[in-house]
Amino acid sequence: MAPATHDALPILDRSGDIPLHAQVATLLRGFIRTNKLAAGAVLPSEAALCERFGVARSVVRQALAALATEGLIQRESGRPATVAAPQEHRRLVQRSTGLYEQFAQSGVALQTRVLAFARAEPPADVAAFFGTTQLLMLERLRHVADAPLAYVRTWLPADAVPGLRAEDLADASLHGVLTRRFGLRPGAGRNQIRAVAADARLAGLLDTQAGTPLLMLQGQGMDQHGRPLEWFTTWHRAEQLVFDVDVSMGHESVHPRLQETPVEASPTAPAAVQDDPLARAQALVAELSAELARLRAST
Numbered sequence: 001m002a003p004a005t006h007d008a009l010p011i012l013d014r015s016g017d018i019p020l021h022a023q024v025a026t027l028l029r030g031f032i033r034t035n036k037l038a039a040g041a042v043l044p045s046e047a048a049l050c051e052r053f054g055v056a057r058s059v060v061r062q063a064l065a066a067l068a069t070e071g072l073i074q075r076e077s078g079r080p081a082t083v084a085a086p087q088e089h090r091r092l093v094q095r096s097t098g099l100y101e102q103f104a105q106s107g108v109a110l111q112t113r114v115l116a117f118a119r120a121e122p123p124a125d126v127a128a129f130f131g132t133t134q135l136l137m138l139e140r141l142r143h144v145a146d147a148p149l150a151y152v153r154t155w156l157p158a159d160a161v162p163g164l165r166a167e168d169l170a171d172a173s174l175h176g177v178l179t180r181r182f183g184l185r186p187g188a189g190r191n192q193i194r195a196v197a198a199d200a201r202l203a204g205l206l207d208t209q210a211g212t213p214l215l216m217l218q219g220q221g222m223d224q225h226g227r228p229l230e231w232f233t234t235w236h237r238a239e240q241l242v243f244d245v246d247v248s249m250g251h252e253s254v255h256p257r258l259q260e261t262p263v264e265a266s267p268t269a270p271a272a273v274q275d276d277p278l279a280r281a282q283a284l285v286a287e288l289s290a291e292l293a294r295l296r297a298s299t
Helices: 020-034 046-053 057-070 099-105 124-130 174-182 200-205 277-298
Strands: 073-076 079-083 089-092 110-120 135-144 147-157 186-197 213-223 228-237 241-244 247-249 252-254
Touching: 020 046, 020 057, 046 057, 057 073, 057 079, 124 135, 124 147, 124 228, 147 200, 186 228
Parallel strands: 089 241
Antiparallel strands: 073 079, 110 135, 135 147, 147 228, 186 213, 213 228, 247 252
């Protein structure tokens, strides 16, 4: 594959405020994503990048090392770097811990940008869950290595979080803030998974095409006292995330994966299957896989 053209790469800011290697890494990262370079696309050689940016080879190597650490590119000695296949992330859907905590436990740094945080009129089902319309709506965009992974809309009871500000939640865990600031810990709840197509707004936020299949996780959570704490809806880029389902049978633990070929499942499955936790998990995976396939076929 021929090296990707880099004529459109901007010049560097040499004021000294940002290290040159960090600027080169940022520009290359943006170039790869803006041009939607496929896995295996060959980047310009180190020598070509040195000439393009007017920097030493050590600067280029630092930048490429940073992108390799992020999993965005692959490097082999003596060869130009290539674009890596999208990294797969995992989420356990039956845990009350949020995406931030789960990623932190696996060593992945999750970035959070707050898009909006204010009082808003909730939908009827949200108001019914909380028993009030005095709610705050929080909108966040979650990134991994500056690549959008998920958009989250969360409703919170306004009276339970007095003084909470948007800046408190940037690059932070909502559950962590609620626990530290207000003594509120997530307890029991209910999560639902659906495969949906990205509308124009979601496509723009998640840097994908309208109609692209997304994995939507919606949940209603209570606090440790059994009071309504949050109602959230998260839209994930399906090609970057795997939902894991733990199924406990004695000491056994099974992790069905969305990408794997599941067993056939039917809403009218026999009662014996419906009573089997493993079969129920496999049926869930089968339904999601079928829905994702239908969405992909329609785009």
